[in-house]
Amino acid sequence: MSPDKVTPERFQALISRVTDVIAGLPVDKELEALLNQRFPADGDDFRAIAEACKEAVAAGWMCDREHGGIKYGRVIKPGPALKGFSVDVVEMNDVAGPHHVHPNGEIDLIMPLEGDARFDGHGAGWFVYGPGSGHRPTVSGGRAYVLYLLPEGAIEFTRQ
Template sequence: MSTTPDQFRARLAALTSQIAGRPLDAALDAWLNAEHGPASATWQALAADCATGVREGWLCNREGGGIRYGRIFKPADDLHGFSVDVVDMADIAGPHHVHPQGEIDLVMPQDGHAAQFDGRPAGWVVYPPGSAHRPTVSAGRALVLYLLPQGQIEFTR
């Protein structure tokens, strides 16, 4: 069964309604993994949506430096101020950047589920405001969905 971008957006809006206004911290990381982790219907549906979007070309429709990427949704009220980006990475480190208001990542390993994102397996990773990293996928290929408060990200040189 295929997913449309509108259906994907509605699923994300339902999720962001549950996290709107919460601090981006270790408690949110633990809650997301407990409530919406890889065994959950939410995670499985979002992973299927992302795989469909990549396959159909409405996700990750740009490429640079060996990474396929794309912002599918700008920050919006129905998404509770979050923007939505999805990247497709395999055994690569992306560009270093800072998260002024934090970042919430949904890690979806592909091809056998061994891939990790910044050393974390399938599931959610929450970075607090002011954090920075060089996003790295190791041990295979993963799709990673990024929720950025107000779409804020600052790439460093």
């Protein structure tokens, strides 16, 4: 995102490039394939988002909370600017997070930072959980940022 500093507004504009493309599409494996084709891990948009996350974390306004070895935070609440998606970003290093379910699905952007970091077994790129799915988010093999797009911001933490 440099040379200009990343701000929440600039970050939202960057993410809107993605949400403008996926708005209204089913949250499924076809969406995952579309995202990996349109915004690949070796592409400019992926690099711009990853760099913006690094800068925002360093600036202190992203991943500004920590619990159980996971830095996290809701960066953008759901609203019209991102077609109803919320944006959460976590920083995880060889750790499993709390179990939760996705009433409307979850769209994950996996950005490895160190080692061969994998999120729920998946490397750099996009991974999609469909509506009604659940998991205990796990990063293994290193450190990564994971950006979550949640339709309508819907997430339900469980006690599993």
